Amino acid sequence: MKQYIYIFVLICSSIFISCGDGNTEKKSESIKIGTTPKEESPVTTQKSDASSMIDLTNKGIGPIKSLTLGATIDDALALKGQENFKLKCTACHKPDKKFIGPAPTGILERRSPEWIMNMILNPQEMVEKDPIAKQLLIDNNGSPMANQSLTEEEARSILEYFRTLK
């Protein structure tokens, strides 16, 4: 019985080690307990796999099937979006740096408008089924995107705000 536990622990730790290798190259050589990190915290420097995934055709899963953005940014709507973002999202997202979740700056260069809307409106199903959202969940320590019960209108305003973040 003891042996089985041993083997199980070995397998588990090898999984952890191999996962760790992929994501946190900077501190992969040895574990250092008791030292103060000198540079920026690992949270901000961590290289996300999903951030390099660019897919403008994936519309995600959720209520938004198709959405065409206006030729120019609707400033009033973006302003409203900024307010909604502040109220409902900033506990986990800073506009220009990774916090609990990724920063939305430049997101329209990586994701389709529909995908962004569906991620806001239907996060649970997205992180279960959408390949990018699934990867994001892993990249962000398994911290789930919270469903903040936004209306489509509110989510649309946030999307417009995101267009201003470049």
Added chain:
Amino acid sequence: MKTSLKIVPIMIALAFMTGCDKTGNTNKKKGALGTNAAEKVYVAPGEYDEYYAFVSGGFSGQLSVYGLPSGRLFKVIPVFSQDAEKAYGYNEETKPMLNTSHGFVPWDDSHHPDISQTNGSLDGRWVFINGNNTPRIAKVDLTTFETTEIIELPNSAGNHSSSFVTENTEYVVAGTRFSVPIPQKDMPIKEYKGNFKGALSFISVDPEDGGMDLKFQILMPGFNYDLAHPGRGASHGWFFFSTYNTEEASTLLEVNASQNDKDFIAAINWKKAEEYLKEGKGKKVPARYAHNTYNETTHMATSTMMEEVMTLDASELPGLVYLLPTPKSPHGCDVDPSGEYIVGSGKLSANLTVHSFTKMLAAIEAKSFEGDAYGIPILKFEDVLAGVVDQAGLGPLHTEFDGKGNGYTSFFISSEVVKWKLGTWEVIDRQPCYYSVGHIMIPGGNSRAPFGNYLLAMNKITKDRYLPTGPEVTQSAQLYDISGEKMELLLDFPTVGEPHYAAGIAADIVMKNSKKIFKLEENAHPFASKSEADTKVVRDGKVVHVYMTTIRSHFAPDNIEGIKVGDKVYFHVTNLEQDYDVPHGVSIIGANTSELLIMPGQTETFVWEPKEVGVWPFYCTDFCSALHQEMQGYVRVSPANSTLPLSWSVGED
């Protein structure tokens, strides 16, 4: 139960004798496989029950919510007692809910829940329940399943014949058990007779927001008022109260209150009371009582002390009250769905007495009185009697109705439920209870339209029915299928103590209105932080306010410095989540109150008075996410004379 029955020792002895015999027989003959009972109460994983049952907690002071037919417990709603699990009565917001004219009273004995009605049918908006001991009526909002209002009752003592609603929830009615000097004064107990009075309280309910207001009290002779039920249909406008101790004894009631052959059911014409009030016949008297309300937008309760109450004297106002002689110390006073029959369960009698509302009106019209009690006319027993259910059992206690022409009465001493027919008064069926059944409940029983499928029996003694747990064994209820001619016992299930009385309702009426979150933008709590940008720590002398937020899976701020020994620190914590079923919890080491449990969009506050320097941790106490164990923070406490400025942060090293 202790409060309502006076011959307990004898009853228990009898129950033991009869009860044991019955288990022996039934358990051996019929296992679960002998019937399809298991199938009837089985609610498959992920499926819903058909009914909500709101079962009072008796001496726990709370109200528990079960599903029927499964008997599964969903929630214990804190009403009159503090609840560390939900911080009710511990957090700063809900402490005022338990304020009374006697100060903070964090417990009570909760007895008779009743569900609000519209046109004589349950509308599922509120549940009302009485606190017996420090007389109070509470209202539970069924969109949140939280206690949102408590009103204290002055001049009342042992608030027992409560809290029953009229058929449009015009009033919640609450009668005193004890008669007392009104107003209270220093006088010899022996001078009770003729000097004490009983107050029956009529609390109006605002049809829009449910706001309660103690509209008037009817001052009655110094009897004990045991239970009550509203008239309905033709008898709408009347309210019926059972009385005992019409002897007006102040000592050894188990003997002295059992002298009279008959006590009374008091019929109160509350429409007449309204007329008298309009005519200015009411008298406002000084009375101190607390009125506590909880606001779902500010997430805070306030307590207001009231100073006077309107009274009507039954002895002076003709036509307000009539007395119906009823044998012997009637407990249950139950009105059938048509409103015609008023059933008195004389608990020292073997018979059930059924009065007729039509006959009562005729007797009043004919002024056929037997005499009077303190100026209140006593009708003749034979004039108002509709019928008697003869020798139905021992110790009749409470009758419910199935809406199909049948009554069901619990018998405490003979431990059984008896089904009988309205009109013919014949006994149709009887089934044993394990053991010593008190009240029973058919969902919708107190309405024009009961849902007559199930009957719940709430038992006082469980003895050998469950695995032993020391001297105190589990409290218990039993479910019967009453859809057929014969009743069938389906299920025993343990309950929160004491399952005294219950109200039930079809689940679909309630569940569609159940709230999922509180909207953050509607949060008007004065110390709310609606985003992390609003979080801060503010010092005001020795008082420090921490404006904190929670979201999966961190606090903001989660590092706080500059707190000093001797400070009084208020943590005002807003849960920023806007998703269903994602509460967060929090408290800190050494907090002398309780943890918090904060619903999405809600703000709650706990107080911490650090007594030692150090760096003290706090963490989320409700498992919220995969990173729940990471949801934590520190507060640095410096000496009282420290000059370290306040600082706070999250995510900064």
